[in-house]
Amino acid sequence: MSFSVDWESLLEFEESLSSSISKTNALLLHNLELKIELNRSSNCDLPANDYGIERLENDMNDYDYCSDEFTTCSNCGQSLYDDSAYKNCCKTFVSCQRVISSNLEKSFWISFINNPSSTINTLPNYTELLFLRQGLPIQLRSTIWKKLFLMSQGNVIPETSRLVYDNFQHSYSLEISKQISKDLSRTFPLVNFFKNEDTINNLSTILNVYANYDVELGYCQGLLFLVGVLYYHFKSDSTLTFHALVTIMESEPELHDIFTSSTMSYTLNKWKFEFSSILQETDNELYEHLNKFVDMQVFLYQWWLSFISSHTPDLSIVNRVMDFCLLQGWKIGMFKISLGLLLMNKPILMTLDTGDEEVIYQHLLNESKWGIAVKDLSAFFGDLLLSWEDSIFMELPKYEEPLFQKPIKSHKRTPSAMMSRFKNLSINLSRNRSNSSSSQIDRYSSSERLLSGFSSVSVFSTKLGNRNDNNGELDSIYSDITTNSELSSLPPKSFSDNLKIPYYTKCLKHEQLIEDNESADINNELLDENIRLKTLLKRAYNMINDNESESSALKCEISEVI
């Protein structure tokens, strides 16, 4: 059977969609741009053209539903894992899933799998229609997700991710390891896949390596909801899962920050503020109503910290949440889903009033919040979530930090954490070699030579003295790596080739260098003490949040001191 991608019809259809929808696709394209920037690779930029109609049809027809615990019948919600328990609706569901009838859609998926970035770029409306409105073909989800993380790399996981993953599998932090192993069995406790010993071991390795690699974040409860689902769909490919986690965290610094000790409180407050204003703009009546007696933090933080995946009536929803966020970006994706959940539940929420807070919290914290969406996921993820202008989510109001709510540690993370890691590695190397107490500026400049052309401030910077607790750990990790000839013998240039920094890092460069030179001169002890005092005052200040007149006077007084 001969089949060729029908570009003409695809473009024609895209044209008709764009004239009828009249959307900008700004978020989709912005997110694509981020992915491409992060994935840019010098050695291979070849689109793989090996995915054709035969493979597509094989993938579609040979799919084994009985090995897929994340798919449920769209009608009864029952898992398709056990085919002996299929009801009629389940059988119908499965048989409907077996084929892609439209040649246009076949063309799209072949084109997408061979060259995801240009397909999204050329056909943004059709992409959103198929991804979000119609839902990914179950049989292709793994392949499609994989493509989203290996944008223009062919099918190859970038060497850097591979190296980090292979070489950081030791010197785990005991405390983090313990926490991870506690959580492994309690993330998707009912899913058999996550009870499997190999799964548990590999997930544990992925998260421990990530904690070694991203010392600033380490490990945070909630991450497993993302990592577990990725690992599941990547068919137990640990390196790819690790690469995907790194890519997600680096493409969205704010997502990274809600899981990081030093920044989570501040960033979540910021998100809550921004989300509130989006709600206000979208549905002022609901906003005013909730604002009267509900603290949205109670459920919003749970949603966001668990990728909106911890309390869902069935796992198909988790798939759809991930599809949505992979395409739209995580922060904005989760904002849209959260907004959708509140609006969908508006009829219930409006009937409850002061005194019923707990009913609202119970409802929104638990599975019941998905209510009617369960029956029609396409309406929820397609119609409702795509009904808002992208601009509402892109032009967020500026968050005015409440006094003293700033993160205690200065937050210097750049999008290219990978760079920082290696840079820091080189700092450690040079320090070890010279074994002298060179000044901070010297250290930076020596690393500058090693990684010519790239600058980003190390996240491990010790200048504020806040990282003392981690230093022992770090040193041990890096000293081990020092002896690893594979890493240290690589010419720095090849790293920089692999690690293209997203464009906005460049803007930060100048500013941060100045900052660093200045702070290097400041006495560390004084800084420490200052920070401690500020912390104390900040905490005291927090205690007086609720009151009106007296506290504002006191607040003024405290702010003068700082």
Place this chain on the structure above:
Amino acid sequence: MSGRKKTLLKVIILGDSGVGKTSLMQQFVNNKFSHQYKATIGADFLTKEITIDNNKQVTLQIWDTAGQERFQSLGVAFYRGADCCVLCYDVTNEKSLNNLSSWKDEFLIQSNVSNPQDFPFIIIGNKIDVDDSKKIPSLQKKLNNITNNQLGGLNYPVFETSAKDSINVELAFEVIAKMALQQEELNDANGNDVSDDYNDAINIHLENDAGGCAC
């Protein structure tokens, strides 16, 4: 139904990750135990109506919290208006015992309660069903040490429970309910006026910080 305002008592369960906070709450409210609870992200809560002190009906609203240390700073919204705070540790995990005072301190800092000196806390050591050999050696001594040196020598009630085998859970929550009710009545008597307590709260906090943590 009678139009009388029902008594709602808010109870917060704190403690390290994995000590069994969710299990305790589930055992008390639903009389069940499972190995398949999810890790609590953010917070969660259940309510149960019980009768205490001569047929007094109260509703316990029990808040289950995330145990990982970094979530401590997010507590504000959940802690506010609490009537009793349950500090949990795992009798097989010494670190969870040592962290009790830091959970207590963080609670007092964030909850802004009107009477930090005599706010009702209760201590629960969970998992007594496990083998004795796995338990913290000379637990009683260590616990005394902590109550004397870190919890200000205050005589907080201590219960050893097993959420798994339902030992002492009911009993502990009965005491919790009584303590919470007292606190609630105290607040009512004070007209819920907390405005005079800022100085106290600040002093307490500074003292704690200056003393440092022994662990």
